[in-house]
Amino acid sequence: MKASEELRYAILALQREGNRALIGALKPIGVTPAQAEVIRVLDQYEPLTLAGLGDLLICESGTGPSRLVDRLVAQGAVLRTVSATDRRSVTIMLTPSGRELSRAIAGVENALYETIDAAAAGQPVEALLALARIMLAGTPAGTALAQRAG
Amino acid sequence: MKASEELRYAILALQREGNRALIGALKPIGVTPAQAEVIRVLDQYEPLTLAGLGDLLICESGTGPSRLVDRLVAQGAVLRTVSATDRRSVTIMLTPSGRELSRAIAGVENALYETIDAAAAGQPVEALLALARIMLAGTPAGTALAQRAG
DNA sequence: CGACAATATATGACACGACATGCAATTGCA
DNA sequence: TGCAATTGCATGTCGTGTCATATATTGTCG
Numbered sequence: 001m002k003a004s005e006e007l008r009y010a011i012l013a014l015q016r017e018g019n020r021a022l023i024g025a026l027k028p029i030g031v032t033p034a035q036a037e038v039i040r041v042l043d044q045y046e047p048l049t050l051a052g053l054g055d056l057l058i059c060e061s062g063t064g065p066s067r068l069v070d071r072l073v074a075q076g077a078v079l080r081t082v083s084a085t086d087r088r089s090v091t092i093m094l095t096p097s098g099r100e101l102s103r104a105i106a107g108v109e110n111a112l113y114e115t116i117d118a119a120a121a122g123q124p125v126e127a128l129l130a131l132a133r134i135m136l137a138g139t140p141a142g143t144a145l146a147q148r149a150g
Numbered sequence: 151m152k153a154s155e156e157l158r159y160a161i162l163a164l165q166r167e168g169n170r171a172l173i174g175a176l177k178p179i180g181v182t183p184a185q186a187e188v189i190r191v192l193d194q195y196e197p198l199t200l201a202g203l204g205d206l207l208i209c210e211s212g213t214g215p216s217r218l219v220d221r222l223v224a225q226g227a228v229l230r231t232v233s234a235t236d237r238r239s240v241t242i243m244l245t246p247s248g249r250e251l252s253r254a255i256a257g258v259e260n261a262l263y264e265t266i267d268a269a270a271a272g273q274p275v276e277a278l279l280a281l282a283r284i285m286l287a288g289t290p291a292g293t294a295l296a297q298r299a300g
Numbered sequence: 301c302g303a304c305a306a307t308a309t310a311t312g313a314c315a316c317g318a319c320a321t322g323c324a325a326t327t328g329c330a
Numbered sequence: 331t332g333c334a335a336t337t338g339c340a341t342g343t344c345g346t347g348t349c350a351t352a353t354a355t356t357g358t359c360g
Contacts, residue, residue: 001299003275004266005259008168009298010282012208013291015165016347018158023348034316051338058162062318066340071315088325088338109155116154116285123281124274125153131273132160135266141163148159149151166317173318184346200309212348216310221345238308238355306357316347327336 018112025108029101030075034059034068036105039077041148042094043102049089056148058141077101168262175258179251180225184209184218186255189227191298192244193252199239206298208291227251 022033031039041056042048048056050064061068069092072078077098083089094102136142172183181189191206192198198206200214211218219242222228227248233239244252286292 004263017289113154119285139167
């Protein structure tokens with residue numbers, strides 16, 4: 001198998017296995033990985049419009065994460081209000097319950113990052129991130145990641 | 151942002167962007183990335199049972215890729231017959247039309263791999279693959295990848 | 301031989317993820 | 331001012347991806 005082919009499937013496999021692990025870890029909290037990302041982004045960047053949120057999400061939902069936010073509103077984690085200055089756009093913020101969720105999610109994520117650090121110990125992770133930045137240059141997900149990575 | 155956190159989101163972003171690109175490239179052929187993977191695996195390993203196919207897929211579909219195969223049967227790319235020796239299991243094979251699809255998919259994939267090679271030129275791809283193998287050790291997707299990588 | 305566990309697959313339910321379309325509010329420009 | 335283009339969001343549709351459950355067939359053990 002070519003290196004580039006194995007690379008493609010390795011990325012797919014890592015995403016799948018990581019996501020499955022994250023689903024299990026987040027289950028006691030009652031959120032999915034996509035919902036967790038929204039909550040964590042809001043905790044750091046709120047208030048955001050729907051489009052602004054979409055620009056910061058890696059798991060960006062095409063035209064806008066309307067339905068993703070729908071479910072978070074339904075479970076009381078975020079507040080969605082029509083903007084006063086532009087009645088087309090909506091302002092999205094965490095509720096107190098959502099901020100509490102964010103702290104719980106942060107705990108799960110930190111445990112995950114320790115697992116990753118242990119598995120990647122002694123490996124050239126920085127070089128891999130450099131490769132990722134090259135391949136993601138100019139893409140929406142790459143832009144979102146660059147902005148959030150600071 | 152921690153390196154492990156950026157690594158997690160980089161993997162997610164790479165998978166998303168790569169998948170979007172692949173969707174577009176496969177659209178003229180009329181198959182999705184998941185369907186393309188099934189066809190390519192079958193072309194190399196047929197005949198397979200449903201469980202055997204699932205063990206070789208990176209995009210493994212939990213209890214079995216029944217519905218994924220359903221659509222390929224519906225569009226005439228694969229043949230699904232009940233096994234003679236064990237009437238519980240199913241034998242899956244490509245039709246001539248499916249083999250033709252496989253060749254078209256191979257062309258799209260090769261173009262993708264050239265793009266990847268160009269973007270990754272001079273980067274430590276082997277190191278990334280080594281890291282991936284470590285992190286995927288013991289997982290279903292990792293086992294599938296190891297077997298297919300030969 | 302007969303109950304019972306194990307196996308292979310199918311199916312229902314829910315939440316994405318991507319694309320296309322539709323609608324209301326705003327902007328821009330003659 | 332009037333009206334078309336644009337913007338921001340919602341929604342419909344399709345195909346996964348994951349988990350739980352159901353069904354049929356086979357193997358096993360008393």
